[in-house]
Amino acid sequence: MLEVSGIDVFRGETQVLWEISIRVHLGERVAILGSNGAGKSTFLAAVTGVLPPRRGDILFKGESLVGMKPHQITQLGVAVVPEGRRVYREMTVAENLEMGAYPKRGRAQLKKTMEHVMCIFPVLAGRSRQPAGTLSGGEQQMLAIGRALMSRPELLLIDELSLGLAPLITKEIFRTLDNLADEITILLVEQNVEQALRHSKRAYILESGRLTRSGISSELMEDDDIRRAYLGL
Ligand SMILES: Nc1ncnc2c1ncn2[C@@H]1O[C@H](COP(=O)(O)OP(=O)(O)OP(=O)(O)O)[C@@H](O)[C@H]1O
Ligand SMILES: [Mg+2]
Numbered sequence: 001m002l003e004v005s006g007i008d009v010f011r012g013e014t015q016v017l018w019e020i021s022i023r024v025h026l027g028e029r030v031a032i033l034g035s036n037g038a039g040k041s042t043f044l045a046a047v048t049g050v051l052p053p054r055r056g057d058i059l060f061k062g063e064s065l066v067g068m069k070p071h072q073i074t075q076l077g078v079a080v081v082p083e084g085r086r087v088y089r090e091m092t093v094a095e096n097l098e099m100g101a102y103p104k105r106g107r108a109q110l111k112k113t114m115e116h117v118m119c120i121f122p123v124l125a126g127r128s129r130q131p132a133g134t135l136s137g138g139e140q141q142m143l144a145i146g147r148a149l150m151s152r153p154e155l156l157l158i159d160e161l162s163l164g165l166a167p168l169i170t171k172e173i174f175r176t177l178d179n180l181a182d183e184i185t186i187l188l189v190e191q192n193v194e195q196a197l198r199h200s201k202r203a204y205i206l207e208s209g210r211l212t213r214s215g216i217s218s219e220l221m222e223d224d225d226i227r228r229a230y231l232g233l
Pocket of ligand 1: 016037038043
């Protein structure tokens with residue numbers, strides 16, 4: 001579904017990513033793991049058209065995304081949950097969700113989609129008239145995911161789902177996403193290596209802008225080098 005081949009990405013004149021190749025198949029859960037500054041958010045910026053790669057290609061369902069504007073990429077069915085969630089704090093929960101339906105592909109069945117999102121995250125239904133800024137961190141993350149789902153994406157990109165959240169809430173949100181396996185493909189980037197490996201099928205390790213490892217998540221979890229470097233064991 002997503003086929004990234006050999007991309008080099010720069011921020012200004014500084015190269016941040018080198019020859020990154022990643023594949024995500026339909027229905028899969030794939031994680032990109034790496035510590036602070038490894039280039040995870042930059043990778044998502046490349047896929048979403050914010051920071052087009054200087055070399056290499058990004059295919060989504062066989063079509064190249066390179067050169068497309070972010071809104072065109074959203075329109076094709078790629079949505080992102082940004083790092084730090086960035087909900088509109090002054091707006092209500094329902095208004096935040098409506099904003100997510102702004103891309104044309106979300107507008108057609110807005111009401112139905114919103115009901116579906118509230119079904120996935122029931123806590124949002126109870127808080128729909130409340131300003132988003134009054135929600136807890138975990139609820140805001142659910143809202144940010146819900147907002148992304150409002151465009152009815154086929155591929156959901158999630159930047160640091162676990163950031164700043166209590167382990168229990170992180171687990172709950174991951175479990176909810178596991179249950180959506182039939183409807184959506186997910187690529188997540190995470191510093192929380194343990195949770196990300198637990199809730200993905202395959203994973204790639206990004207270090208200082210280069211992919212150093214990749215494999216089946218359950219196997220990586222048993223790997224001594226990974227356990228030492230990322231799991232503190
Ligand atoms: N706006 C920017 N301008 C210049 N350099 C940047 C910018 N944003 C990030 N960088 C640099 O690019 C590199 C990769 O950053 P990036 O944000 O992609 O990492 P990350 O893996 O998402 O890190 P984190 O886990 O902290 O979110 C870092 O060296 C960072 O300093
Ligand atoms: Mg980041």
